[in-house]
Amino acid sequence: MVAQTPTLLSTISKVTKRLLPFLLLMYILAFLDRANVGFAKAAFQADTGISNAAFAFGASIFFLGYALFEVPSNLIMHRVGAKIWMARIMVTWGLISAAMMFAHNETTFYILRVLLGIAEAGFFPGVILYLTYWFPSFARGRAMGLFYFGAPLAFIFGSPLSGLLLEFNGFGGLHGWQWMFMVEGLLASVVGVWAYFYLDNKPADAKWLTAQEKTVLQDALNAEDNVKQSHGPRGTLAALKNGRVLYFSLIYFIIQMSVYGVVFYLPTQVAGLLGTNVGLTVGIVTAIPWVCAMLATYYLPRLSDQTGERRLFAGGILVVCAAGIAASVASGSPLLSMIALCFAAAGFISVQPIFWTLPTGYLGGVAAAGGIALINSLGSLGGFVAPNVKNWAEATFASTSAGLYLLAGTTLVGAILVFALAAIGVGREARSGAAATSR
Numbered sequence: 001m002v003a004q005t006p007t008l009l010s011t012i013s014k015v016t017k018r019l020l021p022f023l024l025l026m027y028i029l030a031f032l033d034r035a036n037v038g039f040a041k042a043a044f045q046a047d048t049g050i051s052n053a054a055f056a057f058g059a060s061i062f063f064l065g066y067a068l069f070e071v072p073s074n075l076i077m078h079r080v081g082a083k084i085w086m087a088r089i090m091v092t093w094g095l096i097s098a099a100m101m102f103a104h105n106e107t108t109f110y111i112l113r114v115l116l117g118i119a120e121a122g123f124f125p126g127v128i129l130y131l132t133y134w135f136p137s138f139a140r141g142r143a144m145g146l147f148y149f150g151a152p153l154a155f156i157f158g159s160p161l162s163g164l165l166l167e168f169n170g171f172g173g174l175h176g177w178q179w180m181f182m183v184e185g186l187l188a189s190v191v192g193v194w195a196y197f198y199l200d201n202k203p204a205d206a207k208w209l210t211a212q213e214k215t216v217l218q219d220a221l222n223a224e225d226n227v228k229q230s231h232g233p234r235g236t237l238a239a240l241k242n243g244r245v246l247y248f249s250l251i252y253f254i255i256q257m258s259v260y261g262v263v264f265y266l267p268t269q270v271a272g273l274l275g276t277n278v279g280l281t282v283g284i285v286t287a288i289p290w291v292c293a294m295l296a297t298y299y300l301p302r303l304s305d306q307t308g309e310r311r312l313f314a315g316g317i318l319v320v321c322a323a324g325i326a327a328s329v330a331s332g333s334p335l336l337s338m339i340a341l342c343f344a345a346a347g348f349i350s351v352q353p354i355f356w357t358l359p360t361g362y363l364g365g366v367a368a369a370g371g372i373a374l375i376n377s378l379g380s381l382g383g384f385v386a387p388n389v390k391n392w393a394e395a396t397f398a399s400t401s402a403g404l405y406l407l408a409g410t411t412l413v414g415a416i417l418v419f420a421l422a423a424i425g426v427g428r429e430a431r432s433g434a435a436a437t438s439r
Contacts, residue, residue: 027150073122090192163283321347
């Protein structure tokens with residue numbers, strides 16, 4: 001177990017203050033640019049004539065290109081460093097996201113969504129890998145929890161922004177959804193240029209750390225990595241065919257089904273509850289579940305770090321999430337449905353940083369680069385499956401509620417799989433390593 005000396009803890013605090021706010025900004029823009037298509041849905045379909053099935057396919061096809069290029073992207077980042085690679089990812093995805101303003105037909109819509117997935121591929125697993133370069137395992141749950149603020153913050157601030165930009169309809173001869181894609185996409189490209197000058201690849205490159213801080217932090221990370229490589233898979237190929245890695249991928253696939261089965265349709269669902277069109281008002285109300293998600297993501301990973309308990313936390317959160325998704329359509333009251341959506345959003349966001357402590361505590365070195373990317377790659381296919389399965393269920397059962405009931409069921413299956421991790425000895429850390437984040 002890594003000794004949690006005062007110098008190490010103060011160094012980790014310094015790293016947190018330096019890196020997490022910027023990584024958080026990057027994730028806010030990443031999540032916003034992949035999910036803002038949900039805000040554009042009604043106006044976009046009205047202007048282009050794209051059907052519900054075509055919209056579901058186009059929204060989800062993002063994840064095919066994304067999944068295909070995840071592993072090679074992470075391996076490239078492991079070789080060339082985050083400084084160059086993260087900047088490249090953000091600049092290219094921002095430009096392609098802005099180009100969505102030209103998606104006037106199904107074919108262009110499909111092509112741009114695939115290209116957006118390819119451009120963004122490697123961003124998320126790249127950040128997860130990047131955090132392993134800076135944070136020992138006892139502090140990683142909290143760090144990932146802070147990073148995951150990006151998803152709820154993208155909707156707390158991005159929802160009103162997207163709604164406001166949609167109301168620019170007709171200004172400058174552009175539709176509101178064109179303004180939304182252009183402005184939010186170009187913001188990502190600007191931050192991508194900034195990333196090149198702001199990020200450092202590893203502690204040894206950080207001029208803002210003292211020589212002692214660099215040594216203490218790197219020694220702790222090296223000691224932990226040696227343990228991982230002595231017990232986990234060595235090398236990329238070993239990680240890609242490892243049974244535990246594939247099991248983690250299945251769990252993450254189900255989590256992503258929950259996320260994107262709700263995210264892509266949340267503005268439309270809230271508009272239905274309010275009996276109005278998607279705009280600024282819906283954007284503000286849609287932000288409410290994400291405030292709850294942010295609070296849950298702040299507290300629950302910290303509790304998980306303090307107790308060292310990962311499996312029971314993650315499984316229990318998914319059970320609550322499943323109940324929230326189901327209750328959001330079962331309730332006849334708009335107020336109760338909104339409360340249920342708050343529990344659902346809080347669940348499927350806050351469970352993810354806790355989940356990621358499991359594979360990152362098992363994988364090290366180049367195996368971590370490949371294994372983390374594979375888990376995110378296969379898992380992200382849940383974002384492709386969810387909208388299409390939701391649309392299929394609603395059409396098959398002639399019910400607008402059927403899709404969310406199905407997603408609630410798959411989320412419950414995910415909870416069972418997490419609880420079953422005990423059978424392969426995963427999900428519990430030694431209590432002696434848990435106290436750092438409470439100091």
